[in-house]
């Protein structure tokens with residue numbers, strides 16, 4: 071295995087982690103948005119505060135990690151993607167900024183009307199950010215980012231693959247969040263809330279499944295290289311993903327949300343990994359391969375060290391954080 | 404006054420000016436919050452440590468409140484920092500495409516330190532009452548350490564732009580890339596030390612100023628004294644060291660970036676010995692309104708009674724930075740730095756040797772109240788001096804800023820939108836923080852969210868969270 075491939079994989083691991091954990095944080099915006107008025111939504115919104123409050127900033131760093139690995143390891147491809155996709159990325163960025171600020175401000179706001187404003191910002195932008203990130207991913211996957219970065223600023227992300235990818239990203243985030251929040255509410259002993267969340271997570275899961283199935287044909291037509299990989303090399307991962315999704319629904323139905331959460335994570339992680347496997351060896355599909363895009367060898371070796379450090383420092387600490395937040399002591403309130 | 408500076412930019416491509424303004428605005432905003440991320444944890448640690456180890460209830464309350472404040476500040480700091488990550492690629496594809504693999508390593512390491520900071524922040528903020536007190540206290544330490552590493556990393560990139568290292572250019576291609584040499588470039592260490600102290604000054608004076616205002620309004624309890632003294636002590640140490648570090652940072656500038664030094668000193672011609680030129684404006688090539696102190700310029704900039712500051716006339720016109728902005732920004736920083744250093748020396752000297760406490764004096768409290776904003780201005784001025792003084796280069800002597808910019812139409816719209824969004828964020832943060840302070844003054848401690856059932860829950864479980 072070449073150094074650049076290992077670096078690309080280390081970057082991709084970050085992307086998967088962002089999709090799963092960052093995605094679950096974004097997805098909780100959906101339940102917040104649809105929680106009803108202040109009185110009816112109080113319990114759910116408080117649960118969301120408690121559930122994502124300690125972790126969202128750490129989960130968010132995965133995005134920064136992916137960006138810096140990308141621009142350091144594969145600088146020309148990074149510059150090309152950034153130039154072509156400036157519009158969806160700026161919109162995603164707006165969502166990211168308003169989500170974080172809205173969430174932090176809401177928790178400490180003095181009056182209900184202020185909390186409403188910040189809450190709407192938080193919840194709405196939680197859905198905007200993943201949508202536009204999804205469209206950017208769709209643009210790369212469908213070969214719409216040329217190597218010179220002079221791709222069309224509009225049609226590169228306003229096309230069937232991008233738009234469907236955006237919608238699927240939002241749906242997956244919401245489904246992940248549904249299983250996470252149901253599990254958290256169950257563990258905290260909030261039975262009524264857990265039941266309500268479970269119902270909605272099931273609904274979101276069903277919609278997500280239909281959306282994914284319905285997108286297959288349009289995406290296959292629009293993005294042939296990707297489709298070939300998805301049905302070829304990546305087929306086992308896609309199958310895993312489908313099984314994971316079904317498993318998550320079944321576990322939720324059987325009132326085992328903790329297992330449902332694991333299953334949903336498997337579903338989302340394997341579809342993202344499947345996307346990576348399907349477009350290998352391209353970094354920008356049909357335009358630039360990983361090997362062509364690789365930066366200076368000395369830098370790639372240094373990035374291996376960074377990835378190793380992430381493995382020995384960051385991952386154990388994240389595990390510690392997650393274990394704490396999932397522990398008995400932290401759940402009681 | 405700045406007409407000439409603005410005109411000197413007019414020849415550049417259309418997308419350059421808005422891109423620079425966009426970068427300057429978002430960076431200038433973020434640096435204030437980033438400073439809190441760097442320096443606040445140490446202050447929280449001292450207060451929390453007193454609270455836990457010395458059993459000091461006042462200190463513990465301070466630590467709890469500062470932790471809540473930091474929850475708000477660090478959140479908007481994290482997102483505004485993400486904006487910068489994106490902007491590096493979106494606004495400067497020429498820089499990142501060409502030099503991404505040269506300058507990227509410190510950014511990648513910085514990413515790791517962000518992880519550490521964010522993880523322990525989450526544990527610390529939500530750990531009150533949920534962990535053994537001493538272990539909980541220890542959670543601040545990695546945050547403070549990660550802040551140091553992160554600052555070094557990001558400043559090292561900026562230092563690299565001033566003193567590029569770790570690569571060669573052969574036939575227009577970047578080769579022989581050594582990312583470690585780039586990271587540990589010649590001035591990375593001093594520039595880091597300078598910014599690190601600057602962060603402590605900014606945060607220390609700002610927080611101390613808040614409690615100074617409280618004392619001015621008659622709230623002279625132990626809470627306010629301690630809330631003033633902890634940050635003020637940090638700021639004092641930093642303020643006294645800063646002129647020394649700044650001077651060391653400036654050493655050799657005449658060799659590395661002569662045009663920048665000439666602009667700092669408003670030296671139009673090479674004079675031996677050079678005067679220290681205070682104030683003044685360069686209009687049509689003539690300096691007017693400046694106060695010249697003979698010989699001092701050579702002494703400070705070159706550590707010599709005779710060695711001159713090389714004049715702007717030794718620099719080709721197309722390689723000169725906008726002079727007036729650079730000069731005024733530099734002198735603003737120096738002026739404020741000198742003033743704040745003197746002020747803290749006077750305060751502690753009177754306190755230790757004369758046993759007189761200036762906190763009894765309203766004029767001194769007033770001064771403390773503005774010291775925070777002054778430190779903010781100094782930080783902004785320092786960045787303007789460094790950055791504008793490096794122009795027209797983005798990588799000094801290697802790549803011009805105009806070559807780094809992308810070719811976008813409509814960047815002014817982006818800037819306008821950004822200004823609106825950031826103004827909203829600023830207003831939101833100020834409103835929230837003020838309302839928190841007001842509720843604390845009214846005797847509330849817990850600050851439950853207005854939409855949640857916590858008020859009821861915390862009645863059922865008295866004393867679960869904070870006092």
Ligand code: HEM
Nearest residue numbers: 594597598601646649650653737740741781782785786789
């Ligand atoms: C009073 C004595 C001071 C001296 C002699 C001094 C000197 C310098 C010099 C020479 C530079 C330019 C470095 C370069 O571009 O090569 C600089 C930059 C800077 N200064 Fe100062 N400074 C002083 C005080 C301050 C204070 C009080 C602050 C803020 C609280 C500050 C904040 C900055 C910042 C943020 C930069 C740009 C980033 C950096 O170089 O770290 N300075 N200073």
